[in-house]
Structure formats: C-alpha cells, structure tokens
Amino acid sequence: MMKFDVIVVGAGHAGCEAALATARMGMKTAIFTISLDKIGYMSCNPSLGGPAKSHLVREIDALGGEIAKNIDKTFIQIRVLNTKKGPAVRSLRAQADKAQYTVQMKKTLENTENLDVIQGMVTDIIIEDGKAIGVKTREGVEYRGKAIIIATGTFMRGLIHIGESKFQGGRLGELSSEDLPLSLEKIGIKLGRFKTGTPARIDERTIDFSKMEEQPGDTSPLRFSNSSSYEELAKRKQIPCHLLHTNEKVHDIIRANKDRSPLYNGTIVGTGPRYCPSIEDKIFKYPDKKQHHIFLEKEGYDTNEIYVAGLSNSLPADVQYEILHSIEGLENAKIMRYAYAIEYDYVATEELTYSLENKNIKNLYTAGQINGTSGYEEAAAQGIMAGINAARKIQGKEPIILDRADSYIGTLIDDIVSKGTNEPYRMFTARSEYRLILREDNADLRLSKIGYEVGLVSKEEYEKVLFKEKVVKEVIEKLKKQYVGSSNSRVNEVLEKYNEKPVSNGISLFEFLRRPDVTYKDIKYVAKLIEDFSLEDYIDDIEYQIEIQVKYSGYIERAMKAIEKHKTLEDKKIPENIDYDSLENIPREAKEKLKAVRPMNIGQASRISGVSPADIQVLLIYLKMRGKN
Incomplete structure (x- = not known):
C-alpha cells in the first residue's frame, strides 16, 4: 500500500491544476488517470479563453497555475475579442494545437517534483471516521492519502448518444467510470445528472474555404501568462479560423428529424447547458432565426481534423452528413469523428464549502465538471483552489477563500456553493457585479500576492508584479501633476486627429488621457515637448494598465465604493x-x-x-x- 499526502482522481484540466498545486506546495501527490495519453485533453473545442473565461485563465496564472503557460506554448491562433467594447469585457482567445496541448501538459506533470502520475481507474473512496483516507483502483490496489481530490469530468457513468445508439463512455472511444459514482453514493454523497455535447470533426481536404469568411489571428504578440516571452510568441505561425452559417435547409432537416434526436425524443434525461446549446436546441428554441454562426477551427498543425464550432448535436450519423452537405462550403465534407451528446453524474454543490471540501466527509474535495460546471477554464480554476486548500489543510493552515469582489474564481465558487447548479454552470462577465475591477489585464495585480504567499509564484515573478504596481501608481501621479496647454503644439495636433475641440486652458495629462480616443502613446508624444518632464517606455502590459486606470478612474472609484459595501456584509x-x-x-x-x-x-x-x-x-x-x- 502506497502513501501520499494528496491523491487526485482525474487528469483533466481540474485534476492537472490540483495536482501541480499540491506538489509544488511540497505535498507528496499522486494523480490517477484512465489513460496517460489523455492528460489535459481538450474533449470539446480546441481553444481557451473568450469573455470571462480568459479572466479565469489569467487569474489561475496569477495564482501560479499552469493553464496559461500551456496554452502559450501550444496555441496556433490568438486574438483579442470585443476590442470595440470596454476593458471589462475584452478578452483573449487562443486556438490550441490539441495534441501538443496534451503532450506539453503531460510533460509538465511527469517532470514535477513530488508528483507521481499513475494510469489506473479509481473505483472506491476509502472512508474512516467520516474522513477520506484513500482510494482503491480496479486492480485492487489501495493508496492512502491525507486529502483526496476528485476531478472526474464527464466520466462518472458517462453515457454517449448518437441518434438511436447509446453506449457507455467517458468520452468517445474511452471507458466510463461505473464503480466510483456507486462508491460516492454509498458514502452519502448526493449525485445529479447533466448532459453536454460536442460537434463533428471533419476532414480539412473536403472543405471549400473559398466560400467562407477567413478569421485570422492578431499579428501583434499576445500572451496569457506573464511568464511567457513576447519575443518567442511573435515567431509563432498562426492558422486562421473560418466563419460560415446554417440556413433554412439545415433547419428543415433538423425539424424533420426531431423524433430521432435523443435530446427531444426522451432518451436523454440529464439537463443540458443553456449557454452552450446544441444545434437542435437553437432551431427549436429560436424558430424565427434564419441562420446561426458556425466556426471552423483546425485542431492542430499536424492534423486534418477541423472542429465545427456551433454545430454540436446528438443526431444520427446519416442526419449529420445531410446537415453538413447542406451548408455552403461543406457540400463534400467528410466526417472524421461524429458529433455526440454525453450524460454524466455530478455532485450536488450544496454539499461543498468555499474551500471545495465536502461538508460531510472531511478531507474530500471535488473540482471541475463533477461540481456541475462546464468549460476547461472553470474546471482549472476549481482545480487550483482545491489543490491549494487541500495542501493548506495538511499544513495546518486556514483555507484560501477568494471573494467574489476580488476575482472571477471567487465569483464562480460563490455561485455554485451558494446558489447550486440546476444546469451546467458557465462563467460570463455578466455574472460579476464587479467586472470593471475584475479585468483580465489586472489579474496579476489582484492575485499574485496570494500565489506568492502559498508558494506557487516565485519571488522573481512576484517582484515583476510589484514593479508593475509601483510604476503604474507613480506614472498616474506624474500625469495628475503635469499640465499642458495650447502652447504645446502636439496637444491640439492629437485632438485634431480625433476630431475633438482644441484646448484653450491648461489641462493635466491625466485629464487629457481620460478623453475617449486619446491613448497613452499620445501622452508620451505630447510629453516630449515638455521641459524637465519625461515618460519612460514600458512594456505594453504596463502602459495599457496606466491607460485603463486613468480612462476609467471615475467608474473604478464608484465600483470600489460598492465593493466596500459588499465587504461589510461579508464581514x-x-x-x-x-x-x-x-x-x-x-x-x-x-x-x-x-x-x-x-x-x-x-x-x-x-x-x-x-x-x-x-x-x-x-x-x-x-x-x-x-x-x-
């Protein structure tokens, strides 16, 4: 019998973050996975980020997690979304090389000190005196641990649906976990049933891209992790996505085959995600809509597989072909993997504490889709928090509880613990009442101190954050004190560029930067004509932070007052x-x-x-x- 400090069950996005956190915090850790070849596997879309989800990735990075570093190593396209909107909803999104994402995450786990990676199916949680003390695998081997973290994704009693066909599986082509949910029920844990799905993957060689709108990545270097090198990322070859649409013929095909859809003929009993609906849901719930977006995303540099985002379904194979061949550009498309729906067990989250420990069984933590959430980012966020708190409990320390006013991670955990999950939970910026404060660009300023104090962020990385914080404050104070007027020819030159009225009286550079179109680069341009005053050049992250904090200072101040009121209730x-x-x-x-x-x-x-x-x-x-x- 082998002994560990922490045992993690499942090596998806939640399990990887949990195991890395505990091992890096000095805990002897074991992570179990049904297949060593599927560590950190992207079961559905080959991408990370997007509104609110990119905020989670940045926050995990600030705490010392791995997901941001791994996507920076493996993305094949990256871009900023919502650039025409405010900073609270701007977000990074990266398309991953799916195979490389798994390879790199596996490599990281295998080379982390204190971490054993084990292929094996956990069938039982061992309980003694109301505490989780170990696990047993299908091979009959027992492993003991001071804390157990379950992060099983969609594998517990996973049931796959493709039209009239249904069969057990955690993912298409993989085993489901049938014994573990029975073990959880036996020890008194309440389980529910959810459903999710994924679209078909089609052969790139059978697509006519000339009939579609190309969606390239951003040319300027972008990154999720502050530890990634802009210079290295700038060299990355990017692959475009393509935009196309459904049409009335597609909608008619789906309507005609409603009785063959397990989602509508009563075969599926689990509740599906409202915010990531299947194409059947879209057609029947929005009958007046004439078309729906579809995005084609390549799954990697060395594959012909194309992910058909927006066309998730559980229809029979023949209907899937009929739908695809009715879409412009996909008339000759060949399916490499069929779309399917999957039902799976999840834990009722009213049984959780804010630390993600079970209220009734001590030392037992859950993270990811088992907690009723959906999405890689939501899973990883829970994983790192479960890992941090399991390690701290073993260390005899208080858990780290993130407030909803401090982070999207705090919002996520507060929502699922306080409100429960009657449908798969997905993070949105609208879920946070403090989203102007909780931007993705300031995640490091908000959370790196915690990451450093728990031992997941290095001193070198934390000092970079402190330097950024110091510079931003100092530059803003300088801008408040320095005034310019019409005697500075560049002031009105900048205003003329944006069709704004020239200034007649003196104005501080702070107030000048608050104007809607004026940028920090404009301020630096103006400052060059001011005697005994200079503004240094800093990396884009710092200059953007200065600009945002100045431009939205009034809104930020009001939001901070709302947070103060919130804190009085939390206290x-x-x-x-x-x-x-x-x-x-x-x-x-x-x-x-x-x-x-x-x-x-x-x-x-x-x-x-x-x-x-x-x-x-x-x-x-x-x-x-x-x-x-």
Whole structure:
C-alpha cells in the first residue's frame, strides 16, 4: 500500500491544476488517470479563453497555475475579442494545437517534483471516521492519502448518444467510470445528472474555404501568462479560423428529424447547458432565426481534423452528413469523428464549502465538471483552489477563500456553493457585479500576492508584479501633476486627429488621457515637448494598465465604493451552530435553504436562491441581539 499526502482522481484540466498545486506546495501527490495519453485533453473545442473565461485563465496564472503557460506554448491562433467594447469585457482567445496541448501538459506533470502520475481507474473512496483516507483502483490496489481530490469530468457513468445508439463512455472511444459514482453514493454523497455535447470533426481536404469568411489571428504578440516571452510568441505561425452559417435547409432537416434526436425524443434525461446549446436546441428554441454562426477551427498543425464550432448535436450519423452537405462550403465534407451528446453524474454543490471540501466527509474535495460546471477554464480554476486548500489543510493552515469582489474564481465558487447548479454552470462577465475591477489585464495585480504567499509564484515573478504596481501608481501621479496647454503644439495636433475641440486652458495629462480616443502613446508624444518632464517606455502590459486606470478612474472609484459595501456584509459572520429553525419570521423554504448551504456570512446568505431581503433583515437582527447578549 502506497502513501501520499494528496491523491487526485482525474487528469483533466481540474485534476492537472490540483495536482501541480499540491506538489509544488511540497505535498507528496499522486494523480490517477484512465489513460496517460489523455492528460489535459481538450474533449470539446480546441481553444481557451473568450469573455470571462480568459479572466479565469489569467487569474489561475496569477495564482501560479499552469493553464496559461500551456496554452502559450501550444496555441496556433490568438486574438483579442470585443476590442470595440470596454476593458471589462475584452478578452483573449487562443486556438490550441490539441495534441501538443496534451503532450506539453503531460510533460509538465511527469517532470514535477513530488508528483507521481499513475494510469489506473479509481473505483472506491476509502472512508474512516467520516474522513477520506484513500482510494482503491480496479486492480485492487489501495493508496492512502491525507486529502483526496476528485476531478472526474464527464466520466462518472458517462453515457454517449448518437441518434438511436447509446453506449457507455467517458468520452468517445474511452471507458466510463461505473464503480466510483456507486462508491460516492454509498458514502452519502448526493449525485445529479447533466448532459453536454460536442460537434463533428471533419476532414480539412473536403472543405471549400473559398466560400467562407477567413478569421485570422492578431499579428501583434499576445500572451496569457506573464511568464511567457513576447519575443518567442511573435515567431509563432498562426492558422486562421473560418466563419460560415446554417440556413433554412439545415433547419428543415433538423425539424424533420426531431423524433430521432435523443435530446427531444426522451432518451436523454440529464439537463443540458443553456449557454452552450446544441444545434437542435437553437432551431427549436429560436424558430424565427434564419441562420446561426458556425466556426471552423483546425485542431492542430499536424492534423486534418477541423472542429465545427456551433454545430454540436446528438443526431444520427446519416442526419449529420445531410446537415453538413447542406451548408455552403461543406457540400463534400467528410466526417472524421461524429458529433455526440454525453450524460454524466455530478455532485450536488450544496454539499461543498468555499474551500471545495465536502461538508460531510472531511478531507474530500471535488473540482471541475463533477461540481456541475462546464468549460476547461472553470474546471482549472476549481482545480487550483482545491489543490491549494487541500495542501493548506495538511499544513495546518486556514483555507484560501477568494471573494467574489476580488476575482472571477471567487465569483464562480460563490455561485455554485451558494446558489447550486440546476444546469451546467458557465462563467460570463455578466455574472460579476464587479467586472470593471475584475479585468483580465489586472489579474496579476489582484492575485499574485496570494500565489506568492502559498508558494506557487516565485519571488522573481512576484517582484515583476510589484514593479508593475509601483510604476503604474507613480506614472498616474506624474500625469495628475503635469499640465499642458495650447502652447504645446502636439496637444491640439492629437485632438485634431480625433476630431475633438482644441484646448484653450491648461489641462493635466491625466485629464487629457481620460478623453475617449486619446491613448497613452499620445501622452508620451505630447510629453516630449515638455521641459524637465519625461515618460519612460514600458512594456505594453504596463502602459495599457496606466491607460485603463486613468480612462476609467471615475467608474473604478464608484465600483470600489460598492465593493466596500459588499465587504461589510461579508464581514458579518454567521455562527456555525446557529439554529435556523428557532428563528421566527423566516419562512420554512428559506430556513431549509439556509440549513442546506449553512452560509459563512450575511453576504453569502443574501445570495442564496430563495432567501429574501426580509429574511436577511431577520438574520441581521439576530446577530445584533446575539452580540449584545
């Protein structure tokens, strides 16, 4: 029997981050995977990032995680989305070389000190005195650990649907985990059933790209991780995506085959993702829409496989071909992998604490899709937090709990713990009421201190963040103190460029930069004519940060006041032993919700579905009276 500090079950995006975090924090760690060839595998779309998801990737990087570094090593296209919108919703998105992403993540795990990578299917969680103390594999081998992290993705009782055909599988062509969910139910963990899906992959040689709109990557060097080299990334060859659309013929085919869709004929019972719907859902729920976007994304440099984003379905093979051949440019397309839907088990998240430890079984953590979320980024975010907190518990330290006002990771965990998941949870910028503060460009300023203190961010990397913070503050103060007027010929030259009125009185460079179109480069251009004043050149990250903080200073200030108000509610702790049944004037439904979640503070209680503002007032009065007594 082998002994470890931490055992991680599953080597997807959550499992990889969890295992790397614990091993790097000095814990002797084992990570189990059904297949060593599928570590960090991208089961669905070959990409990372996009609105809110890129924020999660940047935050994981700030905490010392791996996902950002790995996509920077392996992307085949990268671009900034929402450039015409505000900074709160701008986001990076990168298309990965799918095979290389797995190769590089496997290489990282295999070469991490304190980490054993083991191929094996975990069938049982071993419990003793209400604590998880180990696991057993299908081979009958027992492994003991001080903390167990389960990150099984879609593998627990995975059931794949393609038209009338259905069969067991964690992914197409891979085994499902049938024994582990039985073990979890046996120890009292409540499981639910969700569904997700993926589109077909088609042969690049059978596509007529001339009928489509090309979507190239950005030419300027971009990166997810602050530790990646811009110089190296600038040399990367990028592969374009292509945009096309469905049409009425496609929609008619889907309508005619509704009874053959397991999603609509009653075969699938699991709840699917509302925000990443299948093409059947799109057609039947939005009948007036004449077309839907489709993006063709290549899966790597050395493959002909093309991912058909936007065409996820579970229809029979013959119908899948009929749909593809009705789309302009895909008349001769050949399918290399069929689209399918998959049902799988997940854990009811009201059983979780903010540290992602189970409330009823100590030392047992869950992360990723098993917690009812969807997406690689959401999984990785939970993985690193479960890993950090498992390690800290073994170290005898308090868990790291990220607030929703501090991070998207905090928002994600607060949402699933406080509100539960009645459908697969996906992160959006709209889920955060503090999104102007929680931008992807300042994730390092917000979270690197935590990463450094827990031991996942090096001193060298943290000092770079401190330098950035110092420079941004100093430059902003300089801009506030330095005034310019019409005597500086470049001031009106810049304004004329943007069709703005010339200045007649003096204006500070800070106020000048607050104008909508004026950039920090314009400010540097103007500053060159000012005696005894200079602005140094810094890397793009720093100059962009200066520009954003100045331009949106008024909005940021208002958002900070809202955060202060939020913090006062978070600071009002609720005793663990509170007897909700004894509280009068709170309806039974709200009491049941409060007892199930057992919120840590008033802020969390106020976000529980079914708990009203009136109920919160009763709680506040109770806490006040308790304080007096």
